[in-house]
Amino acid sequence: MSDYEHTCMIRGDGGRTLRAILDQICNKWTLLVVATLDGDRVRFTDLQHQIPGISQRMLTLTLRNLERDGLVSREVHAEVPPRVEYELTPMGRSLIPPALALAGWAMEHVPSIEASRAAYGKRG
Template sequence: MSQYEKTCLIRGDGGRAVRGILDRIGDKWTLLVVATLHGERMRFTELLRRIPGISQRMLTLTLRRLERDGLVGRTVFAEVPPRVEYELTPMGSTLIEPAVTLAQWAVEHNPDIERSHDAYDSRER
């Protein structure tokens, strides 16, 4: 696909689809939840334990959004007390590769971005 075709694809609906998805996956917790669930089924408390700094409320909201988007599946077991497990759906699993690519890009380019910030900030003073 040419660069022009890629640009047209992104702009196809005025960027609405891209903005919507980036708003969802670009929040503070979504990619951490997705990465934590990669290849595993987990109970809520296990997720909460494995994601440092996330509150119960934010984990609940993030899981609900991901379930609504079709990226996470939720299974309720008829036990006392009830047991609930979460896992990535097949579509959710397709997010892993681009997320890892983005993370690698961020780690690789972060020093350059920090230098640019420093240079910009020193010019603006």
């Protein structure tokens, strides 16, 4: 029995919880936010500038979900205007090694994947 099958049996929910967590973690914005927060506490506006293409709304939703799941902590400083900073929690930092491994795998296999896509496209 695989670990996944074992987890599904223990939870008794047919894997819904695991799929929901993986859907959140594997979201492209989540991985970019986590990678950007690796090592430093970062202000919201700096995060938005460091992640090309992310809208303010999507960054807000992603950070809320990460905070809800315990991967990111949020600190509001009582200043005018308020300064809000985000950083990875210990659990969030534990996501860095598997995320880097996945990114490394993707980079290693880009040529093969592109060749497969091209061959598939030619099959018409």
